[in-house]
Every structure is written in structure tokens, then in C-alpha cells.
Amino acid sequence: MQIETTPLPGVLLLTPRRHGDARGFFSESWNRKTLEEAGVALPEFVQDNHSMSRAVGTLRGLHYQSPPMAQGKLVRCGRGALYDVAVDGRRGSPTYGRWFGAELSFENGRQLWVPAGFLHGFVTREPDTEIVYKCTAHYSQPHDGAVRWDSVGIDWGIDDPILSDKDRDATAFVNWDSPFAYEGDA
Numbered sequence: 795m796q797i798e799t800t801p802l803p804g805v806l807l808l809t810p811r812r813h814g815d816a817r818g819f820f821s822e823s824w825n826r827k828t829l830e831e832a833g834v835a836l837p838e839f840v841q842d843n844h845s846m847s848r849a850v851g852t853l854r855g856l857h858y859q860s861p862p863m864a865q866g867k868l869v870r871c872g873r874g875a876l877y878d879v880a881v882d883g884r885r886g887s888p889t890y891g892r893w894f895g896a897e898l899s900f901e902n903g904r905q906l907w908v909p910a911g912f913l914h915g916f917v918t919r920e921p922d923t924e925i926v927y928k929c930t931a932h933y934s935q936p937h938d939g940a941v942r943w944d945s946v947g948i949d950w951g952i953d954d955p956i957l958s959d960k961d962r963d964a965t966a967f968v969n970w971d972s973p974f975a976y977e978g979d980a
């Protein structure tokens with residue numbers, strides 16, 4: 795397992811080892827013990843999510859759930875390729891409003907750890923792209939929120955993405971009343 799820090803303290807890039815052979819590969823996509831031995835203690839996961847987006851340029855985000863249902867997410871790409879983004883949404887954080895993005899693909903097997911208090915979104919780079927992610931809190935529709943994808947200055951590499959109605963109508967970051975307070979980095 796390769797573990798890389800990012801310019802946003804708390805956000806991590808993880809690359810599990812792949813054991814290749816004539817059949818293909820085998821990989822432990824999540825192993826609590828391996829991570830703990832490497833000094834990374836993530837919260838407990840209670841829900842796994844899986845979505846597929848047909849068209850290249852489909853953008854989902856920027857999403858969050860408010861406390862007490864805030865979610866940390868461990869994100870990977872099951873098929874295809876996507877650009878995954880975390881935005882620090884914690885009021886008072888030294889990196890409030892800053893974002894970090896990484897290309898996650900089936901090919902590179904990389905994972906992004908997006909802690910609670912960060913907005914999350916992604917855009918697909920290939921058709922029929924699948925995203926798979928583990929969450930630290932259950933889905934709660936009343937706590938679900940969205941911030942406009944184009945209001946944070948993220949370089950998505952695309953100008954006219956395919957959006958849900960909810961994401962098209964989302965609040966701009968500058969008008970967003972963040973429910974998250976900075977309590978130090980994880």
C-alpha cells in the first residue's frame with residue numbers, strides 16, 4: 795500500500811498493491827490492519843456506494859452531508875476513469891475553500907480519502923465509468939447538501955458537464971453557510 799499526503803492535510807492518496815499474474819491481478823482494495831500499520835487510522839465505514847455514469851463529462855458534486863451525519867469517503871474507480879475532487883469546507887480551517895483533485899482510474903487503482911468536513915465531487919473521463927466508495931455515515935436525505943461545481947475555481951478540464959438538476963441548482967460556495975467547523979486535522 796502506497797500512501798501519499800496531499801496539499802490538504804487529512805486528504806490522502808492510497809494505492810493498494812496489485813499482484814499481477816497471467817489471469818490479471820489481485821488487490822486488497824481495503825485492509826484496516828495494513829493502513830493502521832502504516833500509521834493511518836480511518837473511522838469505521840458503515841455504507842458502500844457504487845454509481846455508474848454513462849457519458850464522458852458527467853459531473854456529480856460538490857456534495858456533503860451535515861453533522862451529525864457528515865461522511866468521510868474512501869473513493870476508487872471500479873471501471874473507466876474519473877477526476878475526483880475534495881474541497882475543504884470547514885470554517886476556520888487554514889485550507890478552507892481549497893481543493894485537491896486526482897485522476898482515479900481502473901488502470902491506476904488509486905483511491906482518495908475524503909474526510910468529513912470536505913465537499914466531494916468527480917467528473918468522468920471515460921464512458922460507463924463506475925465509482926465505488928466506502929462511507930463513515932449512512933445516507934440521510936435531510937442532511938444531504940450540494941455546492942455548485944463551478945464556484946470553487948476547480949480545474950475540471952471540462953466547461954459544460956452533464957449535471958443532475960440538484961447539482962445545477964446548487965448554492966455557490968461564496969453563499970454557502972458551511973455546517974462544518976475546523977477542529978484540527980485528522
Ligand SMILES: Cc1cn([C@H]2C[C@H](O)[C@@H](COP(=O)(O)OP(=O)(O)O[C@H]3O[C@@H](C)C(=O)[C@@H](O)[C@H]3O)O2)c(=O)[nH]c1=O
Pocket residue numbers: 843845854855856857858867914915916932933958960
Ligand atoms: C447518495 C445516496 C443516494 N441515494 C438515492 C437518492 C436518489 O434517489 C438517488 C441518486 O442520488 P444522488 O443524485 O444524490 O446521487 P449522486 O449525485 O451520485 O450523489 C453522490 O455524489 C457523490 C459525489 C458523493 O460524494 C456521494 O456522497 C453522493 O452525494 O440515489 C441513496 O439511496 N443512498 C445514497 O447514499
